[in-house]
Amino acid sequence: KGLRDTEHQRASPIPSQFSQEERVTMKESLKGAIQIPTVSFSPGEFNTTALAEFGEYIHKVFPTVFRTSFIQHEVVGEYSHLFTVQGSDPSLQPYMLLAHIDVVPAPDQGWEVPPFSGLERDGFIYGRGTLDNKNSVMAILQALELLLIRNYIPRRSFFIALGHDEEVSGAHGAQKISALLQARGVQLAFIVDEGSFILDGFIPSLKKPFAMVSVSEKGSLDLMLEVNKTPGHSSAPPKETSIGILAAAVSRLEQTPMPNMFGSGPLKMTLQQLANEFSFPANVIFNNLWLFWPLVSRLMEREDITNALVRTTTAVTMFNAGIKVNVIPPVAQATVNFRIHPAQTVQEVLKLAKDIVVDDRVQFHVLESFEPLPVSPSDDQALGYQLIRQTIQSVFPEINIVAPGICIAQTDSRHYTNLTTGIYRFNPLYLQPQDFRGIHGINERISVQAYETQVKFIFEFIQNADTEQRPVSHLHEL
Numbered sequence: 423k424g425l426r427d428t429e430h431q432r433a434s435p436i437p438s439q440f441s442q443e444e445r446v447t448m449k450e451s452l453k454g455a456i457q458i459p460t461v462s463f464s465p466g467e468f469n470t471t472a473l474a475e476f477g478e479y480i481h482k483v484f485p486t487v488f489r490t491s492f493i494q495h496e497v498v499g500e501y502s503h504l505f506t507v508q509g510s511d512p513s514l515q516p517y518m519l520l521a522h523i524d525v526v527p528a529p530d531q532g533w534e535v536p537p538f539s540g541l542e543r544d545g546f547i548y549g550r551g552t553l554d555n556k557n558s559v560m561a562i563l564q565a566l567e568l569l570l571i572r573n574y575i576p577r578r579s580f581f582i583a584l585g586h587d588e589e590v591s592g593a594h595g596a597q598k599i600s601a602l603l604q605a606r607g608v609q610l611a612f613i614v615d616e617g618s619f620i621l622d623g624f625i626p627s628l629k630k631p632f633a634m635v636s637v638s639e640k641g642s643l644d645l646m647l648e649v650n651k652t653p654g655h656s657s658a659p660p661k662e663t664s665i666g667i668l669a670a671a672v673s674r675l676e677q678t679p680m681p682n683m684f685g686s687g688p689l690k691m692t693l694q695q696l697a698n699e700f701s702f703p704a705n706v707i708f709n710n711l712w713l714f715w716p717l718v719s720r721l722m723e724r725e726d727i728t729n730a731l732v733r734t735t736t737a738v739t740m741f742n743a744g745i746k747v748n749v750i751p752p753v754a755q756a757t758v759n760f761r762i763h764p765a766q767t768v769q770e771v772l773k774l775a776k777d778i779v780v781d782d783r784v785q786f787h788v789l790e791s792f793e794p795l796p797v798s799p800s801d802d803q804a805l806g807y808q809l810i811r812q813t814i815q816s817v818f819p820e821i822n823i824v825a826p827g828i829c830i831a832q833t834d835s836r837h838y839t840n841l842t843t844g845i846y847r848f849n850p851l852y853l854q855p856q857d858f859r860g861i862h863g864i865n866e867r868i869s870v871q872a873y874e875t876q877v878k879f880i881f882e883f884i885q886n887a888d889t890e891q892r893p894v895s896h897l898h899e900l
C-alpha cells in the first residue's frame with residue numbers, strides 16, 4: 423500500500439530537520455500570532471483591527487513566502503488570505519491546505535495565563551488559537567518558509583487558504599475564496615483542513631492512540647422554536663404560559679434523542695480498522711460487528727463524544743422569554759442546534775423534531791442549515807488520504823493505525839465541495855480528552871514539541887505531494 427515513486431521525484435527529499443535557531447524562531451512566531459486577538463464574535467462582527475494586524479504580522483515573520491516569485495498572495499474578503507504556489511509540473515492537479523485565522527472569544531476567567539498572552543509554561547504555549555487554529559495557519563506558512571529558504575521548488579501547485587471568519591460561518595472568507603477559485607476554473611485533487619487529530623484516550627478500552635482522518639463532517643440545523651401567548655396580569659395566570667409550553671417542548675427534544683445511526687457512515691470503517699487494537703474480548707466484538715452491532719451501538723451512546731458519532735445530536739443553546747416579574751410572558755423563544763449525522767438530511771431532522779414536539783402552539787423557524795458533507799474516498803487510489811497516511815507513518819512511526827472517521831464539528835472545508843471530492847480533516851497533533859476541552863474552552867495550549875512536529879509534518883507533506891497522481895493499487899501488478 424502507498425504511493426508509487428516516480429523518476430520525476432527529487433532524488434532525495436529535503437530533510438525535515440531544523441536548527442536550534444529555527445526552532446526558537448518558529449515557536450516565538452506562534453506566540454506572536456496568539457497575541458493578536460483575532461476574535462470572531464458573531465456573523466459580521468469581527469475584531470477587524472486584529473485581523474488587519476495579523477495580515478501585517480505574517481508578512482513580517484514569513485518574508486520569503488511573500489517575496490518568492492512563484493507564489494502569488496491575495497487578500498480576499500478584506501482579511502482572508504489566498505496563496506497560490508505555482509508548481510513546475512502543470513500536469514499535476516493542485517491541492518489546497520486550509521486553516522483559519524479567527525478564534526472564538528476567551529474571557530480571562532479560569533485561564534492559568536491570559537488567553538491572548540501566548541505565554542510559555544512547562545513546555546506549553548498557552549492561548550486561544552493554539553489548537554484551533556493558529557497552530558495550522560502558522561505551521562503551514564512556517565513549513566513553506568523553511569522549504570523556500572532551502573531552495574525548494576514544488577512540482578505540484580498548491581493553494582493555501584486562510585479564512586478569517588470560520589468561527590462564525592465562513593461566509594466572508596472561505597465562501598469567497600471558493601467562489602474565486604471556481605470562477606478561475608480551478609479543480610483540486612484534494613483539500614486538507616482542521617477537524618481531527620491523533621486521538622488518545624477517547625475510546626476507553628483502546629490503549630494506544632490512533633490517527634483519525636475525517637472523511638466527512640456532520641451537518642447542522644439551527645432551529646428557533648417560538649410560542650406566543652396573550653400577555654396579562656400574573657395574579658390570574660393561564661394554566662400554561664408561553665414559557666411553560668416552550669420548556670416542555672425543548673425538554674421533549676432533549677429527552678428524545680434522534681435515532682442511533684450506527685452502521686451507516688464512516689464510523690464502521692473506523693471501528694473495523696481499530697478492531698485488532700483492542701484487547702480480548704473487545705477485539706472479538708469489534709471484529710464481528712455484524713453480530714455485535716446492537717451492543718456496540720449502545721456502548722457508543724454512553725459518552726458524549728462517541729454518542730455524537732452515532733447520531734444527530736440535539737443541543738438547546740439559547741432560551742429567551744419574559745419581560746417582568748408580574749407580567750404573563752407574551753413570547754418565548756428557544757434555539758436548538760442539531761448536528762446532523764452524515765446518514766441523515768436537514769429535512770429528515772426537521773420532520774423528526776416536529777414529530778417529537780407535536781404541539782401546534784410551537785412555531786418552528788429554520789435559522790440556518792447545512793447538509794452533512796459527502797464521504798471523501800479513503801481507498802488506495804485516494805491521493806489526499808494516502809499522502810496523509812504516508813506522512814503520518816514517516817513523522818509518527820509509533821502510530822499503527824490511520825483510520826477514516828467523521829468530524830463532529832463543522833469546518834471551512836464545507837465551502838469547498840464545488841472544487842473537489844477529496845476533503846480530509848486532520849491536524850498532525852496528539853489530542854487527549856482534556857485537550858479537546860481546551861478547544862473553545864479554557865487553557866487551550868500546545869506543547870512546543872507538538873508544534874515543531876506539526877511544522878515537520880507539513881514540511882514533509884508538501885514534498886510528498888510532489889508525487890505523480892498515481893497511488894499504488896492494492897492489486898499486484900504484472
Ligand SMILES: CCCCCCCC/C=C\CCCCCCCC(=O)N[C@@H](Cc1ccccc1)C(=O)O
Pocket residue numbers: 554588589590591616617618619621624625634642692727728731827829830831832833858861
Ligand atoms: C471513534 C473515535 C472517537 C472520536 C472522537 C472524536 C474526538 C473529537 C476530535 C476532534 C474534533 C475537533 C474539531 C475541531 C474543529 C472545530 C471546528 C469548529 O468549532 N467549527 C464550528 C463552525 C461553526 C459552525 C456553525 C456556526 C459557526 C461556526 C462549529 O462546528 O461549531
Ligand SMILES: [Zn+2]
Pocket residue numbers: 522554555588616
Ligand atoms: Zn477551527
Ligand SMILES: [Zn+2]
Pocket residue numbers: 526554589862
Ligand atoms: Zn473553533
